[in-house]
Amino acid sequence: DAGVTQSPTHLIKTRGQQVTLRCSPKSGHDTVSWYQQALGQGPQFIFQYYEEEERQRGNFPDRFSGHQFPNYSSELNVNALLLGDSALYLCASSLDREIYEQYFGPGTRLTVT
Amino acid sequence: GQQVMQIPQYQHVQEGEDFTTYCNSSTTLSNIQWYKQRPGGHPVFLIQLVKSGEVKKQKRLTFQFGEAKKNSSLHITATQTTDVGTYFCAALKPPWDSNYQLIWGAGTKLIIKP
Numbered sequence: 001d002a003g004v005t006q007s008p009t010h011l012i013k014t015r016g017q018q019v020t021l022r023c024s025p026k027s028g029h030d031t032v033s034w035y036q037q038a039l040g041q042g043p044q045f046i047f048q049y050y051e052e053e054e055r056q057r058g059n060f061p062d063r064f065s066g067h068q069f070p071n072y073s074s075e076l077n078v079n080a081l082l083l084g085d086s087a088l089y090l091c092a093s094s095l096d097r098e099i100y101e102q103y104f105g106p107g108t109r110l111t112v113t
Numbered sequence: 114g115q116q117v118m119q120i121p122q123y124q125h126v127q128e129g130e131d132f133t134t135y136c137n138s139s140t141t142l143s144n145i146q147w148y149k150q151r152p153g154g155h156p157v158f159l160i161q162l163v164k165s166g167e168v169k170k171q172k173r174l175t176f177q178f179g180e181a182k183k184n185s186s187l188h189i190t191a192t193q194t195t196d197v198g199t200y201f202c203a204a205l206k207p208p209w210d211s212n213y214q215l216i217w218g219a220g221t222k223l224i225i226k227p
Contacts, residue, residue: 042201042217043156056213090155099213100146100205104155
């Protein structure tokens, strides 16, 4: 039973560029949440996808967008990258009825220079 | 907005000593979850507490939810090197029946002194 997978593991981008991060949820899970984790901080909720729609959004600008596909996998897109976007981006999957028990992927380390 | 305050930020212990981290909220929580993140790793779900005054144990770990459901604690007895990491609490942002966003504490980093 594969857990949550994310790609790529590391990424270096330049300010102003755009990036797409990918996530495959744990088998059987239908809900995907994305988090940004700065060094030494707790995860900050970006948004959650369920049934291919953004169900809820945290306090992040519109530069952050996402998508969920029919197979429940998900993408996070960030446009017009800023230096402050450098962080670990975590994807977490869960069952809709058990959203509190979230299974995290290994994350994508994004560095913006 | 709702915040979950977690203390201390760091705790240095000798191997074999106990460790405790606390989470506090100014508002009543629906439930609270605890996660562990190893250095360089990702958060791993440990447990969820739902009932007022609930106490749950996992081997050397004891989790408590306060009677008013505004605070919670994680206590580790006789720490081992495998316990090293950052422990986070997370709670659902109200209104609970229409919200899916977990609010996370800042974490407590457990450091074992050499």
